[in-house]
Every structure is written in C-alpha cells, then in structure tokens.
Amino acid sequence: MTSSASQSSPVLDTARRAREAAAVLAPLPRTARDAALLAIADALVERTDTIVAANARDIAKAREAGTAESVVDRLTLTPERIAAIAADVRQVVALPDPVGEVVRGSTLPNGLDLRQVRVPLGVIGIIYEARPNVTVDAAALCLKSGNAVLLRGSSSAYASNSALVDVLRDAVQRAGLPADAVQLVPGQSRESVRELMRARGLVDVLIPRGGASLIRTVVEESIVPVIETGTGNCHVYIDEAADLDMAVDILVNSKAQRPSVCNAAETVLVHAGIAEKFLPRALEALTQAGVLVHGDAAWQQAGPGLVAPATDEDWATEYLSYDIAAAVVPDLDAAVAHIRRWTSGHTEAIVTTSQAAARRFTQLVDSTTVAVNASTRFTDGGQFGFGAEIGISTQKLHARGPMGLPELTSTKYIVTGDGHTR
Structure with missing residues (x-):
C-alpha cells in the first residue's frame, strides 16, 4: 500500500x-x-x-x-x-x-x-x-x-x-x-x-x-x-404484546412518512400470536397510505389481491418507495434471526408493551439504532439533537449512527x- x-x-x-x-x-x-x-x-x-x-x-x-x-x-x-x-x-x-x-x-x-x-x-x-x-x-x-x-x-x-x-x-x-x-x-x-x-x-x-x-x-x-x-434496510417488529393502535401508527409513519430516505422501514415482521387481529388493520392502513405490501403466505391470505408474493429479493431490498416486505414470525427470536440475516445494520424498531421483550430485542439486535415504541424515522442527526449530520454510519469504528x-x-x-x- x-x-x-x-x-x-x-x-x-x-x-x-x-x-x-x-x-x-x-x-x-x-x-x-x-x-x-x-x-x-x-x-x-x-x-x-x-x-x-x-x-x-x-x-x-x-x-x-x-x-x-x-x-x-x-x-x-x-x-x-x-x-x-x-x-x-x-x-x-x-x-x-x-x-x-x-x-x-x-x-x-x-x-x-x-x-x-x-x-x-x-x-x-x-x-x-x-x-x-x-x-x-x-x-x-x-x-x-x-x-x-x-x-x-x-x-x-x-x-x-x-x-x-x-x-x-x-x-x-x-x-x-x-x-x-x-x-x-x-x-x-x-x-x-x-x-x-x-x-x-x-x-x-x-x-x-x-x-x-x-x-x-x-x-x-x-x-x-x-x-x-450505509443503506437502510430497516425493520419494524410488531410483538405479541404490542398495542395495536400504536403499532399501526408507528408502522405507517416508519414506511410512508417519507419513503425515499434511508431511515424509512422496508420490512415489517409480525408475531404470529397477533397476526389474525393485526394484519387486516395494517393492510388497510398501508393501502390507504399508498403502500404495496410484498408478503409471505400469511399476509397474502389476509389480503387476497392486495399483497404481492415476497421473495428473498424483497427481504434484501431497500425499496426507497411505497413498497414494504412483510412476514409473520413465530416469536421474537425468529424476528431477530430474520433481521440478523437481512439487515443493513441501520435501524430496527420493536413495538411492545413488554419490558422483557423490549430488553431482549435491544440486546440481540446489532444495528446503529434500535427503537422501542418509536418510528424508524427518528434516526437522524437533527432529530437526535445533534443539530446536523454528515451521514449515518453503519460501520462499527469511531463513528456509528448519525x-x-x-x-x-x-x-x-x-x-x-x-x-x-x-
């Protein structure tokens, strides 16, 4: 060199x-x-x-x-x-x-x-x-x-x-x-x-x-x-103990408030225990916001004709558009495993009323920012009170995050x- x-x-x-x-x-x-x-x-x-x-x-x-x-x-x-x-x-x-x-x-x-x-x-x-x-x-x-x-x-x-x-x-x-x-x-x-x-x-x-x-x-x-x-393949995980109203609001804000930026959500993962109640509400809200869902079998059954089938390419994609990948997972650990495989290390969020679930999620997820009951859109130097930022680092050296x-x-x-x- x-x-x-x-x-x-x-x-x-x-x-x-x-x-x-x-x-x-x-x-x-x-x-x-x-x-x-x-x-x-x-x-x-x-x-x-x-x-x-x-x-x-x-x-x-x-x-x-x-x-x-x-x-x-x-x-x-x-x-x-x-x-x-x-x-x-x-x-x-x-x-x-x-x-x-x-x-x-x-x-x-x-x-x-x-x-x-x-x-x-x-x-x-x-x-x-x-x-x-x-x-x-x-x-x-x-x-x-x-x-x-x-x-x-x-x-x-x-x-x-x-x-x-x-x-x-x-x-x-x-x-x-x-x-x-x-x-x-x-x-x-x-x-x-x-x-x-x-x-x-x-x-x-x-x-x-x-x-x-x-x-x-x-x-x-x-x-x-x-x-x-780094790029922002960001995830929102809706836990079994989530407040569903809060979950819908955070999901839509994370995805649709400004979809072309790196802190917009690109994948939503939903605990199987609340999927039956949550998926129809989430689909309605996302559709009203103009978002196309690319979902697994559970999401396709919940919204026939509204959900495109998801592939591995969807899990890996930073859409930067009104598209979101969606899956139902059996538990929190499965959500973490999915995130570990596909994340770009930018921002992940959990929606839950369980302190134990929030604590485990924040301990296991290794990204620059992990949000609990808050939108992924907050990962930003201005929002963090830094006044300005030159970028969001997804590496692990002296600079990480905004x-x-x-x-x-x-x-x-x-x-x-x-x-x-x-």
Missing part, C-alpha cells in the same frame, strides 16, 4: 493543497471558523442568481437525458432552497465546537497530567450523488470541525457544484481562512474518483453519500480509510510533566 504524497495529478495536487490548508485550520479558534461560516451564509444569499443560473444548466441537461422528475427535483436549487441552505449554515455556527474538547483526563500516580482532546481529522473527502445542497452542508460541517474538505459530487450537478464551491471559496478567503480549505475535486470521470480513493497520505478519510452501488464501490476500492454510510460534529474529529493525548523521565 503506497502513499500518494510524492505523485502528481490534478486530483492529487488538489488534495495536497487541502492538506496545507488543513494545517492552517487546525489551530484556529472557533471564532475564526464561525466567521467563515457566517460569510458563507451571506454569500449564498448575495449570489443566489449566479447559483440558480448554473443550476438551470444542470436541470436542462437532466431533462434532455430523460431523468426522472423526482431526481430533477433533488437536483433543483431555487432562491427559497438557497435561503434555506444559508439558514442551515447559520445553525451550524450555533453548534458546540468539538475541537479541543477534553474527552477524558487525569493526573497519573507519577504526577504526569494526561488529557485526551478532540482534534480535526484533517482532510475529508466527500463523494456524493445528485443533491447539490450536500456541497454546502458538507463544507459547513467540515469547516466547523476544523477540517479541509474535498467535494466530489456527481457529474449531473457539476455546474451547480462548481458555482457553489466558487461562492464558498470566496467567502472563506474573505474571512481570512485559506480558500483551499474547500475544493471541488477536478474532473467528471470515474478516474477522478479512483484517484481520490487512492490519495492515501493526502486524504485522511472518505465519506461516501449516495446509493448502495456508490457506497460499495468506495468501500471496496478505496485505500484511503472510509466511514461507510454523524454530527464530534464524529468529524479524532483525538490526541497531551502529556504534561515536570522533568519526568521513565
């Missing part, structure tokens, strides 16, 4: 400039970083017309290519959306600064003073798809946590992202920070992504945000450390002595 530090290319040269900028950012006080963020928010509003004009070029290309309107909508930037993005940046300013926080500390028996403190990761690369708002969100969170950021969006948003990064760089520089703290990775080909994934020694960590294919490619091919933001500002830092130990020798 070789370092890219001595090699040269447009991508690596960009990463090298980011590394130099990161060294300048790291010791700066919070006031300097917050000033840059406020400058960014103001600049976004001031240069809205320029951003919208660039975005219009991306939209025109997308429509010419026959892109689905749902994707075009995610790509679109309006003056109202830009104002909302600027407001989000101002909210980041108000968040607590993680840099310099003492994670733990003590005076050792030999008199040494030991402190573990949060420090920036350094250079963070973000590889993402479609949504140009991620360009600003990611830059704001990285700057707030003292990191330089390399942004590699999709080619479909290239004009939008270029305009946004120009605005960000100008604002950062006017605030007295190095403009290279925020850079767009040059190039629109897959080769530029490959180079970024091989920039070991220049880039400290990569964070992919997008569909399963993008995330898998980055995780499998990168030699730069990756924080894996990633706020602390997850964009590492730590170092500061050891202070008085002539101590060993």
Whole structure:
C-alpha cells in the first residue's frame, strides 16, 4: 500500500493543497471558523442568481437525458432552497465546537497530567450523488470541525457544484481562512474518483453519500480509510404484546412518512400470536397510505389481491418507495434471526408493551439504532439533537449512527510533566 504524497495529478495536487490548508485550520479558534461560516451564509444569499443560473444548466441537461422528475427535483436549487441552505449554515455556527474538547483526563500516580482532546481529522473527502445542497452542508460541517474538505459530487450537478464551491471559496478567503480549505475535486470521470480513493497520505478519510452501488464501490476500492454510510434496510417488529393502535401508527409513519430516505422501514415482521387481529388493520392502513405490501403466505391470505408474493429479493431490498416486505414470525427470536440475516445494520424498531421483550430485542439486535415504541424515522442527526449530520454510519469504528460534529474529529493525548523521565 503506497502513499500518494510524492505523485502528481490534478486530483492529487488538489488534495495536497487541502492538506496545507488543513494545517492552517487546525489551530484556529472557533471564532475564526464561525466567521467563515457566517460569510458563507451571506454569500449564498448575495449570489443566489449566479447559483440558480448554473443550476438551470444542470436541470436542462437532466431533462434532455430523460431523468426522472423526482431526481430533477433533488437536483433543483431555487432562491427559497438557497435561503434555506444559508439558514442551515447559520445553525451550524450555533453548534458546540468539538475541537479541543477534553474527552477524558487525569493526573497519573507519577504526577504526569494526561488529557485526551478532540482534534480535526484533517482532510475529508466527500463523494456524493445528485443533491447539490450536500456541497454546502458538507463544507459547513467540515469547516466547523476544523477540517479541509474535498467535494466530489456527481457529474449531473457539476455546474451547480462548481458555482457553489466558487461562492464558498470566496467567502472563506474573505474571512481570512485559506480558500483551499474547500475544493471541488477536478474532473467528471470515474478516474477522478479512483484517484481520490487512492490519495492515501493526502486524504485522511472518505465519506461516501449516495446509493448502495456508490457506497460499495468506495468501500471496496478505496485505500484511503472510509466511514461507510450505509443503506437502510430497516425493520419494524410488531410483538405479541404490542398495542395495536400504536403499532399501526408507528408502522405507517416508519414506511410512508417519507419513503425515499434511508431511515424509512422496508420490512415489517409480525408475531404470529397477533397476526389474525393485526394484519387486516395494517393492510388497510398501508393501502390507504399508498403502500404495496410484498408478503409471505400469511399476509397474502389476509389480503387476497392486495399483497404481492415476497421473495428473498424483497427481504434484501431497500425499496426507497411505497413498497414494504412483510412476514409473520413465530416469536421474537425468529424476528431477530430474520433481521440478523437481512439487515443493513441501520435501524430496527420493536413495538411492545413488554419490558422483557423490549430488553431482549435491544440486546440481540446489532444495528446503529434500535427503537422501542418509536418510528424508524427518528434516526437522524437533527432529530437526535445533534443539530446536523454528515451521514449515518453503519460501520462499527469511531463513528456509528448519525454523524454530527464530534464524529468529524479524532483525538490526541497531551502529556504534561515536570522533568519526568521513565
């Protein structure tokens, strides 16, 4: 595994400039970083017309290519959306600064003073798809946590992202920070992504945000450390001791409140002991919400003509649509076994009035978030009170679950002595 530090290319040269900028950012006080963020928010509003004009070029290309309107909508930037993005940046300013926080500390028996403190990761690369708002969100969170950021969006948003990064760089520089703290990775080909994934020694960590294919490619091919933001094959288990009214509400909310996001439920599992009572009610509620159920034999019998037959492909699918897989299981342990086999490790929920069942479920299920009598839709940095998130990590390293500002830092130990020798 070789370092890219001595090699040269447009991508690596960009990463090298980011590394130099990161060294300048790291010791700066919070006031300097917050000033840059406020400058960014103001600049976004001031240069809205320029951003919208660039975005219009991306939209025109997308429509010419026959892109689905749902994707075009995610790509679109309006003056109202830009104002909302600027407001989000101002909210980041108000968040607590993680840099310099003492994670733990003590005076050792030999008199040494030991402190573990949060420090920036350094250079963070973000590889993402479609949504140009991620360009600003990611830059704001990285700057707030003292990191330089390399942004590699999709080619479909290239004009939008270029305009946004120009605005960000100008604002950062006017605030007295190095403009290279925020850079767009040059190039629109897959080769530029490959180079970024091989920039070991220049880039400290990569964070992919997008569909399963993008995330898998980055995780499998990168030699730069990756924080894996996973897909959301989320489950809701309705226990034998569930309050059925509550169960229906949580199920429908988990699936249909916003089905295109990673914390939406994709499978419902129902204890056999309440299936006869619950399935007709659940089917009626899901159908009214526009959800198509892909069910096992029990669900098909409960709703002839309403339920599509489920296959292994359904259990493995993150639909991101008004579809849900459904099964009846003999008991809680069978539900856990199903989840262990098919989950992506994102979020699972149990609905039950039994404390023993809730306790066993939370102990046995190994996902980033396990909800008891609550919707899967709460797995979100904003909902958790973090103020913002850069993604939801489904790995088990230093960051797991919604990633706020602390997850964009590492730590170092500061050891202070008085002539101590060993």
